[in-house]
Amino acid sequence: MFMNNFEYFAPKTPGEAFELVGRLGKKAKILAGGTDLVILMKDKIVSPECLIDITNIEEFEGIKYEPGKGMVIGATTKNSEVQYSEIVKEKYYALAYAAGEIGSSQVRHMGTIGGNSCNASPSGETPTPLVALGAKVIVSSAAGDREMPLEDFITGVRRIDLKEGEILTKFVLPEPAPKSASRYAYMGARDANEIDCVNMAVNIELEADNQTVKSVRLVMGSVFVRPLVSAAVPALLNGKKFSDELVEKAAEAAQGEAKPITDIRASEEYRHTIVGVLARRLLKEAFAAAQEV
């Protein structure tokens, strides 16, 4: 499997990167960890004339948390760094857990959190919890920055709202609400290096009585062309006392919203069933975790 010849650029500053991305336009692809892109190049699905490697730019990398304000995660931060970060685990548990479930250790040490969203695979691991946690993305160019919710940035299968000359530079996560917790889970055919047939994240906030749901966000992956934010689950649970009966109704409602397809990994029917299983489990787990905060 040989790739096409290409010219390789490794800018060291954001300015150099924006200049290259703007000047080379459609001729170039942005390269981060390469764990998706290089495979597509080997399979000749994409054959860019130039690669712009953005992993030497300090400003695009790293995890910064400011109490009361939230977290900024640079786009080229490795998935393994997100997985092992103590502050991500403490504040945004679902994200740390999801990052740790990507492929293998080698793949997580190469691949980046930005690449996972820009690849825009419906079964991508980190977009689901990021959307549940209310993450926004910053896309930047020589002309300045644009900010949008991640669910608007991912527009379809392998489609993102990135204009010519732009680079995804960061994710911005709000400070978690008091008495809130997030959880993530997935179902795949095997334990290692599998692609999820359904994944899901729940972020729940409770009232001071520890029983009433103040707000809940449930996001499904691999059951639509992009992360699917449930409208029905918050409509059922917000403002209500948490109960098994309500969880059952919420799981059925999520199943009603999912629009899975049949493919080599799972049938549409199986995916529908798994949506119900994960919704029940995650709502209960996140509720119990929020009671402990």
Ligand SMILES: Cc1cc2nc3c(=O)[nH]c(=O)nc-3n(C[C@H](O)[C@H](O)[C@H](O)COP(=O)(O)OP(=O)(O)OC[C@H]3O[C@@H](n4cnc5c(N)ncnc54)[C@H](O)[C@@H]3O)c2cc1C
């Ligand atoms: C064996 C194996 C197993 C895997 N298992 C999983 C899994 O279980 N779950 C999962 O979700 N993924 C999995 N992946 C996919 C992959 O590891 C992740 O999607 C990873 O996060 C991609 O990041 P990257 O830095 O390698 O992206 P790259 O391959 O460098 O880039 C991917 C795409 O995004 C674009 N891009 C990258 N960064 C930016 C940016 N900052 N701005 C604009 N565009 C950008 C690139 O141009 C390219 O189109 C697996 C991959 C392999 C090889």
